[in-house]
Amino acid sequence: MPLEFYYFCFFLFGLIFGSFANVLILRIPQEQSIVPRSHCPKCSHSIGWQDNIPILSWLWLKGKCRHCRTKISFRYPLIELMSGVLFVSIFHQYGFSYYTFELLIFAYFAFVAAWIDVDHMILPDVFTLGGCVIGLVGAMLNPERNFYDALFGLLLGGGFFFLIAYVGELIYKREAMGGGDIKLLAWIGSVLGLNSIMYTVAVSAFIGVFFGLVRLVLFRKSLRDPVPYGPFLVIASFCYFLCDIPTMVQWFLFLPLQP
Numbered sequence: 203m204p205l206e207f208y209y210f211c212f213f214l215f216g217l218i219f220g221s222f223a224n225v226l227i228l229r230i231p232q233e234q235s236i237v238p239r240s241h242c243p244k245c246s247h248s249i250g251w252q253d254n255i256p257i258l259s260w261l262w263l264k265g266k267c268r269h270c271r272t273k274i275s276f277r278y279p280l281i282e283l284m285s286g287v288l289f290v291s292i293f294h295q296y297g298f299s300y301y302t303f304e305l306l307i308f309a310y311f312a313f314v315a316a317w318i319d320v321d322h323m324i325l326p327d328v329f330t331l332g333g334c335v336i337g338l339v340g341a342m343l344n345p346e347r348n349f350y351d352a353l354f355g356l357l358l359g360g361g362f363f364f365l366i367a368y369v370g371e372l373i374y375k376r377e378a379m380g381g382g383d384i385k386l387l388a389w390i391g392s393v394l395g396l397n398s399i400m401y402t403v404a405v406s407a408f409i410g411v412f413f414g415l416v417r418l419v420l421f422r423k424s425l426r427d428p429v430p431y432g433p434f435l436v437i438a439s440f441c442y443f444l445c446d447i448p449t450m451v452q453w454f455l456f457l458p459l460q461p
């Protein structure tokens with residue numbers, strides 16, 4: 203089989219899982235069953251298979267419900283597309299390996315958890331604590347990984363933010379860091395290992411500051427408005443296993459010097 207075929211398959215899997223991600227993001231915080239057929243939130247018409255094809259259905263229906271013409275958010279196809287790109291990127295970087303399988307599980311559920319954090323400012327324990335367990339078990343089973351690297355990653359991830367949260371609470375006399383973020387970083391450590399923690403903390407802080415400034419300048423939002431931190435951690439962890447940040451920074455810094 204040509205390599206392009208596998209790329210296509212991973213993209214397709216990513217799209218299908220992305221479609222399911224939309225269901226999880228919507229229903230898990232409301233503790234609804236994830237099994238029943240999807241239906242339009244406005245007119246309650248159940249959505250047939252032909253209207254449930256990732257991205258294509260949304261384009262075909264021009265972003266509106268077939269029955270009541272209510273607008274369907276652009277976010278649905280966007281999440282499907284992002285999931286597809288995520289799957290292909292992991293395959294591109296790691297090929298057919300145990301680690302690809304582990305990363306797909308981690309990245310997919312971290313992606314879903316990040317969106318739930320965007321919507322509700324919570325990171326459900328099912329994802330973070332469940333992810334820690336799966337991360338450690340994966341490290342035991344996967345010959346490409348070192349169990350102690352995962353264990354110390356988990357401990358440092360959990361411990362580092364716990365310390366920040368504790369000191370923050372002492373200084374500000376209120377909760378400075380959500381417990382969900384601590385568990386998320388522990389989860390990241392259990393899958394990506396000890397070295398990923400400092401990287402994730404630094405890059406997520408950088409992204410967070412950048413995001414805060416953009417919000418301040420473009421949307422005139424106050425820096426005091428609460429922003430979920432989970433998505434920054436997740437994006438930073440994705441950068442850790444997908445991109446070569448030092449090279450990118452160098453490229454970025456030297457770019458203006460070129461004619």
Ligand SMILES: [Zn+2]
Pocket residue numbers: 242243244245246247267268269270271272
């Ligand atoms: Zn409808």
